[in-house]
Amino acid sequence: MNLGNVEAWFGSLGLPGLLAYGVATLELGGGIMLIIGLFTRYVSAIFTFILIGAMGQRNFLQGYSETTRWQDMRWTCLLC
Template identity: 70%
Template sequence: MTKVTLVSTITRVVLGILFLAHGISKLQMGLGNVEAWFSSIGVPGVLAYAVAALELVGGILLIAGLFTRYVSALLALMLIGAIFTAKLSAGLLGNGQAAGYELDIAFILLALYLMTAEPSPLSLDHAFFKKQRA
């Protein structure tokens, strides 16, 4: 395994764990509470369920390395939405009352990397789709 392959695998798995943790956190808060918070900032509350599902399922898929490019693209789009709807007004580093969007930018960059990187040999993408690429 090359260094690039190892870094790609670690990046994918760690990003998956982080998104899974965010999704679990939303479940622990109660999706009704997350829905109410979304509504309070002008975002349709129903999106709380979509975001939680994307974080949970997307995190699991990234850990497994399945549909990595598509999941990464969806997560990047979700993060861009989060920046513009919830975090932009707090600034890059936050304002003491709300988190900034520096972490979102880092996650977007990791997702962009995964969208363009070759599937790692330690992924289901590689196992299932390597014949199609050949």
């Protein structure tokens, strides 16, 4: 999947397409910074906000049911 497809997918969710480039840049740059150990707390906080935003957007669009609640909790516990 290339970044153009991600931009189109963000647009289909009702988000600005340029947000895909910002998220990709933050994830790539932040991942590199985590690997080399620079600003790990700040990068982790940014990644946390990206994850919370993604979870909120998914639940807002698909509804919040028992199935999605447990999937989100499982992923949140796994990632934390």
